[in-house]
Amino acid sequence: MADPQEVPAPTGATPGGMDTILNVTAAMLAQGPRAVIEQVKVLRSGGVCTGCSLGMCGTKDELGEFHLCYQGLRRLGESAFPPIVSKELAHMDRLRRMSSAELSRLGRVVYPMIAEEGSQGFEIVSWEQALDLIAAALARTAPEQVSFYVSGRSSNESIYVAQLFARMLGTNNVDNCSRYCHAPSTYGLSEVFGTGSGTASLEDLDAADLIFLIGSNAPGQHPRVLSNLARARARGAAIVVVNPIVERGLVRYSIPSSLKSILFGSRIASHYVRVKVGGDIAFMQGIVKWLAENNGLDRDFLHQRAEGWAALESAVRATPWEALVESSGVAREQISAVGRLYASASRALAMYCMGITHHTYGTENVKMVCNLMLARGNVGKPGAGVIPIRGHSNVQGSGSMLMYPAVKEEMIRRLESRYGVTLSKAPGLKAPEMIERGARGLTRLLYMIGGNLVDASPDTSFTEAAMRRVPILVAQTVHLNRSMLLGNKMTVVLPAQPRHEQEGGGSTESNWRQVRFSPQVLPPKGAARPEWWIFVQLAERLAKLGVRGEWLSKLSFTGVADIQREIAAVIPGYEGLPGLKPGETLRVGGRSLHEGGRFPRAGGKARVFAVRLPDNAVPPGKFALITVRADGQFNTEVWNDRDKLRGTKRRDVVHLSPADAARLGVAEGAAVIVRSSAGQARVVAHLADIREGVCAMYFPEANRLVPFSGGDESTATPNFKGTVVEIEPATARRALATAPGVESA
Ligand SMILES: Nc1nc2c(c(=O)[nH]1)N[C@H]1C(S)=C(S)[C@@H](COP(=O)(O)OP(=O)(O)OC[C@H]3O[C@@H](n4cnc5c(=O)[nH]c(N)nc54)[C@H](O)[C@@H]3O)O[C@H]1N2
Ligand SMILES: Nc1nc2c(c(=O)[nH]1)N[C@H]1C(S)=C(S)[C@@H](COP(=O)(O)OP(=O)(O)OC[C@H]3O[C@@H](n4cnc5c(=O)[nH]c(N)nc54)[C@H](O)[C@@H]3O)O[C@H]1N2
Ligand code: SF4
Ligand SMILES: [Mo]
Numbered sequence: 001m002a003d004p005q006e007v008p009a010p011t012g013a014t015p016g017g018m019d020t021i022l023n024v025t026a027a028m029l030a031q032g033p034r035a036v037i038e039q040v041k042v043l044r045s046g047g048v049c050t051g052c053s054l055g056m057c058g059t060k061d062e063l064g065e066f067h068l069c070y071q072g073l074r075r076l077g078e079s080a081f082p083p084i085v086s087k088e089l090a091h092m093d094r095l096r097r098m099s100s101a102e103l104s105r106l107g108r109v110v111y112p113m114i115a116e117e118g119s120q121g122f123e124i125v126s127w128e129q130a131l132d133l134i135a136a137a138l139a140r141t142a143p144e145q146v147s148f149y150v151s152g153r154s155s156n157e158s159i160y161v162a163q164l165f166a167r168m169l170g171t172n173n174v175d176n177c178s179r180y181c182h183a184p185s186t187y188g189l190s191e192v193f194g195t196g197s198g199t200a201s202l203e204d205l206d207a208a209d210l211i212f213l214i215g216s217n218a219p220g221q222h223p224r225v226l227s228n229l230a231r232a233r234a235r236g237a238a239i240v241v242v243n244p245i246v247e248r249g250l251v252r253y254s255i256p257s258s259l260k261s262i263l264f265g266s267r268i269a270s271h272y273v274r275v276k277v278g279g280d281i282a283f284m285q286g287i288v289k290w291l292a293e294n295n296g297l298d299r300d301f302l303h304q305r306a307e308g309w310a311a312l313e314s315a316v317r318a319t320p321w322e323a324l325v326e327s328s329g330v331a332r333e334q335i336s337a338v339g340r341l342y343a344s345a346s347r348a349l350a351m352y353c354m355g356i357t358h359h360t361y362g363t364e365n366v367k368m369v370c371n372l373m374l375a376r377g378n379v380g381k382p383g384a385g386v387i388p389i390r391g392h393s394n395v396q397g398s399g400s401m402l403m404y405p406a407v408k409e410e411m412i413r414r415l416e417s418r419y420g421v422t423l424s425k426a427p428g429l430k431a432p433e434m435i436e437r438g439a440r441g442l443t444r445l446l447y448m449i450g451g452n453l454v455d456a457s458p459d460t461s462f463t464e465a466a467m468r469r470v471p472i473l474v475a476q477t478v479h480l481n482r483s484m485l486l487g488n489k490m491t492v493v494l495p496a497q498p499r500h501e502q503e504g505g506g507s508t509e510s511n512w513r514q515v516r517f518s519p520q521v522l523p524p525k526g527a528a529r530p531e532w533w534i535f536v537q538l539a540e541r542l543a544k545l546g547v548r549g550e551w552l553s554k555l556s557f558t559g560v561a562d563i564q565r566e567i568a569a570v571i572p573g574y575e576g577l578p579g580l581k582p583g584e585t586l587r588v589g590g591r592s593l594h595e596g597g598r599f600p601r602a603g604g605k606a607r608v609f610a611v612r613l614p615d616n617a618v619p620p621g622k623f624a625l626i627t628v629r630a631d632g633q634f635n636t637e638v639w640n641d642r643d644k645l646r647g648t649k650r651r652d653v654v655h656l657s658p659a660d661a662a663r664l665g666v667a668e669g670a671a672v673i674v675r676s677s678a679g680q681a682r683v684v685a686h687l688a689d690i691r692e693g694v695c696a697m698y699f700p701e702a703n704r705l706v707p708f709s710g711g712d713e714s715t716a717t718p719n720f721k722g723t724v725v726e727i728e729p730a731t732a733r734r735a736l737a738t739a740p741g742v743e744s745a
Contacts (some may be wrong), residue, residue, distance in 0.1 A: 006264050007272045008689060010252040013644050016226065017254025023070045023644075024256075027077060030360065035080035038522055041595060042076055042500045043068075046582040047518035050153060050499060051075045051634065053390035055222045055510025057583065061224055062202045062512055066257050069223045070631065074639050079478050079498040083110040083526055090121035092485065100455050100481040100700070101638040107494070109479055115491045122493065127527065130492055131297075131534070133540035137445055137472045137490070145168030145444040149433040150176040150403050151451030152395030154476075155499055155506025156515070157563040158531035159394070159401040160571075161555065162449055167533040168551040169542070172428030176398035177391065179431040180456055183715035184357040185388035186399055188366030188521025192607050193379070193386075194600035196399065198594040200385030201512045205232055207383030210345035213269075213357015214242040214280060214369065215721075219249025220631040220645045221391050225351075226253050230266035232692040238341055241269040243355060244277055244626065245655070245696060246689035249645045255330035260601055271338060274691045276329030277624035277722045278616030280356060280365055283328040283371045285613070289316045290339030291375055301377030305597035308608035312371060315610045327613050329691065338738060347383030348376065355626075357388075358720035362712035368611045379606065380594035390511045391635075396540045397509035400571055400588070405430055414570050419554050430710070430716045432457065439466035447474045449531060450496070454483040455636035458706035458718045459678045476531055481636065495528040502530045504560035507577060515586040532563060598614055618693055619726055623660070625676065626721040627699040627706060636700045643698075648686050654727065655688040655696040664727060671730035676723050679704035682730055695727065 013019070026035050042058070049056040051072035061067045084107035088095070092115065095103065104591065112130035113122040125133075138146065150159055150167045159176075166174045178186060186196035193199065205211065205228035218225050230253060233239050241250045250268050255261035270668075291297050292313050302309045321332050328335065342348060350373055356365045370379075370386055380386035390396055402411055402680035405428030412423050429437065435457060438445045446467065448452075457463040464486065467473070470482050471489040476496040484493055499506050505519040539555035542548065557563050564578045580586055599606045618624050630643035630651065641651045648655075654674050656664075666672055666685045673680045674697065681702065690696060697705070705725060711718045 006107060007269045008246045008251055010265070011248065011645060011689070012516060014252050015255045015695065016223070017256055017262040019644065020070055020256040024068055024073055025265045027073050031077045031080055035077055036250060036632070039073065042521050045519055045521040047105045047500045047521060048393060048510070048516050049078070050393050052222050053393060053395055053511040054222055055393065055508065055512065055514055055516065056224060057516055062510070062514060065227065067224050067227070075634055078104060078637065079108065079501070081479065082106070083108050084479070087458045089113065089124070092119065092121045095480065096485050096490060099638070100452055100636050103480040103482065104637055106480060108525050109477055109493055110495050110528055112391070112495060112527065113493050114502055117487055117489045121466070127529070128701045130494060131537050131541055133490070134474055134492055135538050135545060137545045138169065138538065139542060139545045141444045141472070143444060144173070146171050146447070147173040147429055147443055147445070148447045148449065149431055149434065149451055149453065150398050150449040152177050152392035152398040154394060154531050155449045155502060155508060156394065156397045156401050156567060157506050157560050158449070159398050159403050160567050161532040161535045161557065161563060163401060163403045164415070165539055166553060167423050168421065168539070168555065169550055170424065170548065172424055172426060173434060174403050175405055175431040175434070176395065176403045177451060178395050178399060179715070179717060181354065181391045181395065181717070182357055182388050184362035184366050184712050187715050188363045189370065189386065189388070192367055192370040192609065193594055195589070195593060197396070197513055197589065197593060198385070198387040198511060199379055200387050201591045202228065203591065204349055204383050204385060205229065208232060208237055208347050208349045209383070210240065210342060210348040212240045212348070212350040213250065214350065214352040216353035216389055217247045217249070217628065217645070218389065219247065219253050221353070225389070226268065227255050227257065229268050230255055230261060231600070233267050233270060238270045238345065239268060240271040240273060240338055242273045242275055242280060242283065244274055244410050244691040244694045246272065246274065247645065257695040271341070273330055273334065273338065276616060276691065276695055277328070277626055278359055278361070278614055279328035279330065281327070281361070281368045281611055282324045282613055283330050284368045285316045285319065286321070286324040286328060286330070286332070286335035287326065287339045287342060287372060288375050289319070290336045292317055294339070294343065296339065296343035297375055298377035301597060302374065304604045306374050306608050307603065308610070311610040312608050319613065323613065327616060342376065347381065348373070348378045349383065349385045349387060351387040351389055354388045355721060357712070357717055359614070359722055360710055360712060360719045362717050363714040364611045364614065367609040370606070371608055371611065374606055374608060375675070377597070380592055380597050382592065385592055394508040395508070396511060396513065400509055400574070412679070414705045418566070418570055419551070421551050432711060432716050432718065435463055435466045436708070438470040441469055443470050445472040445474070446470045448477045448483065452481040452483045452636040454486070455481065455700040455703065458703055458720070460678065460704045460707040462708050476534060494534060494733065495526060496531050497524050497528045501525065501528065504530065506560060507580060509588065513588040515574065515580065515588060517580040517582055517584070519582050532557065615724065622724050622726050623693055623695045623707065625674070625702070625705060625723045625725045626694065626696045627702045628696050630698055646688060650684070651698045651701060652683045653686040653697070654683050655686050655690050657690050658687050659692050661685055661687050664729060666729050673730050674705065674725050674726050674727050676705040676707065676725045678707045681705060695725065
């Protein structure tokens with residue numbers, strides 16, 4: 001194992017730079033002049049990017065700096081697709097043979113349509129027909145058998161109305177894509193600090209002396225922060241990357257907006273720690289142990305501003321170094337070296353992503369990140385804090401708008417007093433529970449507001465079968481995906497307006513808690529409607545059918561301004577939303593949360609959890625499989641097969657270390673079979689700079705290998721990193737028995 005002081009030598013061409021510029025240009029040109037004109041209009045409007053959570057407005061970021069990225073433009077390009085040709089919709093059998101990527105390339109969904117069980121294809125219907133059918137289905141289904149899921153792409157206004165509609169209907173079965181993502185952060189941070197948001201802001205990256213970047217491939221998934229990381233490194237800050245894979249873009253990256261960086265590249269990691277999968281708790285406990293043994297703790301802060309530290313400290317002091325080294329996979333000297341480095345930093349922050357949350361112990365991981373920062377008082381001051389890097393462009397807003405199943409009772413009370421109703425306080429279902437109950441015939445109507453649950457969830461065969469058993473499926477979308485072709489008793493697909501087409505505009509909240517307003521820039525396509533309007537229409541119909549009439553009639557909003565007034569009255573921090581203009585920012589909670597170490601918990605202190613070492617051992621000869629995304633995809637939307645950052649041109653690969661490949665007797669490009677308890681895949685080996693005993697494959701294809709059970713114990717977030725698999729060469733005989741591609745066991 002390399003010394004953590006030693007960052008691996010850069011290999012191959014530096015990612016980013018001219019390559020990104022060429023990709024961005026090619027991506028725009030490939031979409032044709034009309035799409036380019038649309039994109040330029042959207043970018044000039046200052047509307048918020050529909051890509052990741054960093055929340056760029058047009059071409060400007062939070063600090064007013066110029067930034068454009070490939071996936072941001074590709075996401076925009078998707079909504080610029082011309083309308084789907086209606087004859088394509090008539091052949092369900094052909095549609096079912098397509099991947100979600102091919103389905104999205106068919107074009108924009110611009111009319112409501114329905115498919116009934118056994119029908120040959122989709123039938124285009126009027127809004128009246130579609131809404132009547134959905135209202136009638138909702139009216140005859142028990143509220144506890146109805147579930148709503150939001151993929152954080154919609155506006156705050158639409159999401160607020162969606163959750164209100166569900167609660168008025170009588171169910172708390174509302175959830176959002178953070179269940180698959182950062183729910184362990186929201187839950188873990190609120191347990192520790194009293195609120196579930198990241199505590200720092202983008203400008204804090206410019207003020208930190210030390211940045212931990214744990215379980216994130218930011219160059220591919222959050223390229224904007226690379227400018228700040230490169231800048232921090234250039235001014236001498238330490239950047240400790242913790243990751244079982246040597247992600248090339250985290251060693252050296254070329255910032256496309258800097259000529260110097262294009263020419264010479266920018267160094268990112270100052271220390272690269274190749275932990276075992278799930279080794280983060282042990283690694284961080286090791287740092288805490290070193291700090292405790294070497295007078296490196298901020299005792300005053302821990303005494304005055306935290307509770308429960310003694311239990312953690314005595315547990316880590318009592319844990320032998322051998323156990324920490326074994327579980328983390330990092331040598332004691334290396335852990336100590338990072339401990340020493342951390343002790344010398346006066347302002348440190350920790351940023352992390354799915355390498356932390358996608359585990360059975362995801363919430364424990366998050367709590368340990370908080371412990372690490374509390375250990376030296378690194379919360380609530382500039383240049384310090386805990387930053388979960390969120391996924392979708394409005395996943396943060398989805399949480400703020402209460403689109404999750406177990407909101408605090410205080411928030412339910414606020415809704416009750418605003419609308420004069422009595423709502424259920426019982427927790428609703430989490431997204432995987434909605435699916436699991438589908439398998440048991442207990443979810444009778446599943447309503448997806450964006451998203452693609454079939455491709456995004458673990459154990460694809462189980463999920464597909466479970467979702468097929470749900471009689472009514474409703475999807476608000478901009479294009480088709482595999483979740484809409486299951487052959488349910490009735491599937492209703494509704495054309496949604498993406499945010500830059502949304503009549504009246506709409507707001508979102510970024511990773512940095514910045515609320516911004518995106519104006520309507522483009523005319524809506526075809527019959528697409530604002531997503532909030534759909535719920536207002538359904539509420540009206542249900543009221544007419546005599547279902548919760550008195551309550552649902554309160555959803556008679558006529559425009560965005562009406563809804564913003566409601567949000568301002570109900571959601572703390574959103575008081576300034578009404579009238580927010582493009583370019584203006586409403587920052588929820590200010591630059592750093594918990595300033596001066598004041599935490600919104602009873603007693604005002606942060607809570608330290610004595611997190612236990614997880615069981616991350618892998619039986620000899622087997623591998624821990626991590627499922628990752630490439631820069632050529634945005635979740636289940638795959639644009640092309642390449643992963644430029646990791647140097648592959650195909651997606652049916654398993655990344656393996658050269659030593660493991662040699663042990664298995666396979667060379668680059670050799671066919672192998674990867675087998676888990678859930679399924680198996682025939683893919684080819686790709687030799688990569690990855691820790692021995694670890695292998696990586698691409699999601700969504702690899703989801704067939706991830707068991708459905710075994711998610712995070714506190715939040716049910718699936719365990720997408722760390723499935724135990726075995727790998728063997730696909731010999732001629734076995735190859736015959738195993739069709740190419742990914743299949744179930
Ligand atoms: N281009 C693009 N951008 C995106 C997305 C996309 O699909 N495409 N998706 C968006 C969404 S929804 C999200 S949530 C984010 C996801 O952003 P990321 O979390 O960066 O994406 P992942 O591909 O899940 O990569 C996880 C990283 O964690 C590492 N890792 C895996 N297991 C462990 C572990 O046990 N410990 C540690 N320390 N590291 C580990 C992996 O090697 C990998 O580098 O990206 C967002 N941005
Ligand atoms: N194995 C494995 N599985 C994973 C992950 C992993 O790392 N490994 N990552 C997980 C993570 S972090 C996440 S967040 C989930 C993602 O889970 P989801 O949010 O469910 O999936 P997406 O692919 O983001 O959703 C794509 C669909 O959203 C719809 N859509 C696109 N744009 C719009 C719009 O503007 N409006 C509306 N209404 N709809 C739109 C389209 O139907 C599109 O097909 O996947 C998870 N699954
Ligand atoms: S980094 Fe994220 S927010 Fe910024 S342009 Fe790229 S996808 Fe959009
Ligand atoms: Mo995500």
